Amino acid sequence: MRTKTQTxxxxxxxxxxxxxxxxxxxxxxxxxxxxxxxRRAKNYKDSKNSGTSLLCYSRLExxxxxxxxxxxxxxxxxxxxxxxxxxxxxxxxxxxxxxxxELVPAGVESEEYLRLVLNALHFLCADARPEALLKPIVELRxxxxxxxxxxxxxxxxxGRYEAERMFFRINRGEIYCQDCYLNKGSPAVGLSPxxxxxxxxxxxxxxxxxxxxxxxxxxxxxxxxxxxxxxxSVLQKRxxxxxxxxxxxxx
Numbered sequence: 186m187r188t189k190t191q192t193x194x195x196x197x198x199x200x201x202x203x204x205x206x207x208x209x210x211x212x213x214x215x216x217x218x219x220x221x222x223x224r225r226a227k228n229y230k231d232s233k234n235s236g237t238s239l240l241c242y243s244r245l246e247x248x249x250x251x252x253x254x255x256x257x258x259x260x261x262x263x264x265x266x267x268x269x270x271x272x273x274x275x276x277x278x279x280x281x282x283x284x285x286x287e288l289v290p291a292g293v294e295s296e297e298y299l300r301l302v303l304n305a306l307h308f309l310c311a312d313a314r315p316e317a318l319l320k321p322i323v324e325l326r327x328x329x330x331x332x333x334x335x336x337x338x339x340x341x342x343x344g345r346y347e348a349e350r351m352f353f354r355i356n357r358g359e360i361y362c363q364d365c366y367l368n369k370g371s372p373a374v375g376l377s378p379x380x381x382x383x384x385x386x387x388x389x390x391x392x393x394x395x396x397x398x399x400x401x402x403x404x405x406x407x408x409x410x411x412x413x414x415x416x417x418s419v420l421q422k423r424x425x426x427x428x429x430x431x432x433x434x435x436x
Contacts, residue, residue, distance in 0.1 A: 190247040190254070192216060193262065195302060197282035199239045209237050209256070211245065212285045212302060217293040221247060221254035233259045240265045240278060242303060263303075267310040273435050274309045277316055280426040281305055281323050287420055288331040297330055297392060304396060314396060316435065317405055321412030325387045326395055333358065333419045337385050340365050351376045353384075355414045372418075374411040379404030384411065 197218070198210035207223045223237040236243040236259025246258040268275045281302050289298050305323050308314040328334070335358035339346045342365025352366040352373040353359075360381070366373065376384070383400045400408060417423050 188249045189257075190216070190249065191245070192247065193242070193244050193299075194219075195242045195282070195285075195299060195306075196237055196239055197285050197302075199237070207237050208253075210286055212282070212289060212295065212299055213245075214296050214299050215294060217291045217295045217298075218286055218289045219247075219254055219291055221245075221256045222250070223256040223259065235259075235264065236261045238264070240268060240282070240306070265306050265310055268306065273430070273433050274316065276426065276430040276433055277320060277435065278306055278309055280320075280424065280430050283424045283426040284323065284327055284416070287424070288327055298327065300392065301326055301330070301395075308396065315405075317409055318400060319396075321383075321408050322387050322395060324412040324416045325384060328416060328419055329388045334388055335359065335384075335415065337381065337388065342366075347378055347381065349378070351381050353411045353415075355411075355418050358415060372414065374407060374414060376407050376411065377404050380407035380411070383408045387412075 192213045192215055194211040194213035196209050197212050200208045202208050202222070205225050209221050209223060211219050211221055213219055223233050225233065233256060235241060237256060241261050242263040244260040244262060245256060247254040248257055265278070268278050285298060285302055289295055301323060305319050308319055309316065337360055340351070340362040341359040342361055345362045348362040350363050352361045352363070353376055354361060355372040355374065357371070360376070379400060383398065383404065386398050387395060
């Protein structure tokens with residue numbers, strides 16, 4: 186007998202199967218990232234059509250199959266329609282989804298991951314936060330939730346909390362003051378006090394406050410460079426959606 190499950194989730198990847206079916210990847214609230222098959226979902230008359238489309242947040246009724254779930258019903262909660270009006274914002278939203286597909290395991294409590302991506306998509310739709318700020322927030326916070334939180338408490342060499350210039354070692358996820366930083370070919374990003382404060386806020390603040398800061402100019406550029414480089418280092422590859430976002434002249 187198949188096990189029936191009800192959950193809420195964001196469709197972060199979709200693939201057409203035949204003429205009328207879909208195979209989707211879902212970032213769920215309570216089961217991590219799961220793959221699910223939606224029969225007749227491409228049929229416009231089927232109730233699952235909009236609820237299983239990319240970037241749709243839906244209430245889902247699932248049945249557990251042999252190697253994937255079967256979607257019996259899908260009811261849209263939010264479709265993030267405004268993203269489709271701007272190719273740059275849409276590309277960034279898809280990058281957030283691909284990050285989740287890479288970092289969120291299956292079968293785990295995943296509400297914080299889901300809240301992070303949903304909040305970022307809401308801000309993108311409403312143009313309520315700069316894209317350049319949303320991107321490092323999602324990258325660093327998602328990496329931190331996944332167990333890759335960088336150590337930004339103080340200099341890894343002497344423990345110094347702050348200096349006029351600190352250096353973030355990409356492959357180690359550590360910061361060094363100028364006196365302790367030794368350039369031996371290991372990649373690093375120089376951080377001003379503003380950029381370092383931004384990074385600390387993203388990874389250490391309560392979730393309710395993670396989006397509530399401002400950063401502009403050179404400190405924001407440093408934050409973006411450090412966050413993206415660290416994400417690429419952890420994943421050990423560049424995601425296709427990131428390259429597409431960059432190809433649009435963004436960031």
